[in-house]
Amino acid sequence: MHVEEKLTPETFPAEPEKATLEGKNKFLGFWFFLGGETVLFASLFATFLALRDSVANGPTAQELFKMPIVFLATMLLLTSSLTSVYAMHHMRNFDFKKMQLWLGITVLLGAGFLALEIYEFTEYVHEGFKFSTSAFSSSFYTLVGTHGGHVAFGLLWILTLMVRNAKRGLNLYNAPKFYVASLYWHFIDVVWVFIFTVVYLMGMVG
Amino acid sequence: MANHTHVQNPKVDVQYRRKKNAEEMKHQIVSFTLMIFLTLIAFFAVGYEGFSAWFSVPFILLLAVVQVIFQLYYFMHMSHKGHELPALFLYGGVVVAFVTIWAFLTVVWI
Structure with missing residues (x-):
């Protein structure tokens, strides 16, 4: 199929993200990138695990972490992963408006998550847990902050796609772009699953 | 690239695909429910005093791995x-x- 082809629900392909060569290339290239992201986060997790007991008279994980805020953040991000699945479901059904709606909900939930994280970090700083307090604090802020940076980037990415294509509607040129952005969003959630387990829950266990 | 996937009657094809998409969405909701459930168990296992760290740490790590498999194979379509x-x-x-x-x-x- 050609990129500029006029599409109707009947002619819209079942997998619009992979209907063009460009889409196929984006799909593969993006998964290659996700392999690299896995390595990036692994190095940050490894550093954190090696340094998490080096608290240097600063606050420990057990003193610092509170379950309610972590639980709320987890629920927000997990739900935003489902709403982006809904967006891709509507993309495959060639329903641009519903796709935009669900992407909008995804962005709102992601923004809620980011706001909670900023609040959490400022609370920690007030409690005397700064970036340079201990090896534990540096590795914590680097790991969780890199993830938060990914969330912020993902939000800007999805928002840009929504605004840029608002009047264009759905076609085979932008379908791979939406699809790849949703993959990125799921990957952010995958990383968060390990963060809430390894950093927060294991930190609370001690 | 020509589109060879369509049968003679595109309307029938659309209905079939809508149905398949709707079915897939059902699977997605089931996997989301399981993911929420696994998360709840993980938080509960840590909050509950009766479990020692020797049990709860490997247990919540296992729950995380299972949850990530759901995310990868269903939400990210690796299946x-x-x-x-x-x-x-x-x-x-x-x-x-x-x-x-x-x-x-x-x-x-x-």
Whole structure:
């Protein structure tokens, strides 16, 4: 199929993200990138695990972490992963408006998550847990902050796609772009699953 | 590239695809429910005083791995065909990830 082809629900392909060569290339290239992201986060997790007991008279994980805020953040991000699945479901059904709606909900939930994280970090700083307090604090802020940076980037990415294509509607040129952005969003959630387990829950266990 | 996937009657084809998409969405909701459930168990296991760290740490790690498998194979469609290279890329990254973490936990002394 050609990129500029006029599409109707009947002619819209079942997998619009992979209907063009460009889409196929984006799909593969993006998964290659996700392999690299896995390595990036692994190095940050490894550093954190090696340094998490080096608290240097600063606050420990057990003193610092509170379950309610972590639980709320987890629920927000997990739900935003489902709403982006809904967006891709509507993309495959060639329903641009519903796709935009669900992407909008995804962005709102992601923004809620980011706001909670900023609040959490400022609370920690007030409690005397700064970036340079201990090896534990540096590795914590680097790991969780890199993830938060990914969330912020993902939000800007999805928002840009929504605004840029608002009047264009759905076609085979932008379908791979939406699809790849949703993959990125799921990957952010995958990383968060390990963060809430390894950093927060294991930190609370001690 | 010509589109060879369509049968003679595109309307029938659309109905079939809508139905398939709707079915897939049902699976997605089921996997989302399971993911929420696994998360709840993990938080509960840590909040509950009766479990020792020797039990709860490996247990919540296992729950995280299961949840990530749901995320990858359902939400990110890795269970669909045409994901051989994505799987290679991702598992390549996972192998390096394990070696890195293993090295930092055993070889590195701080």
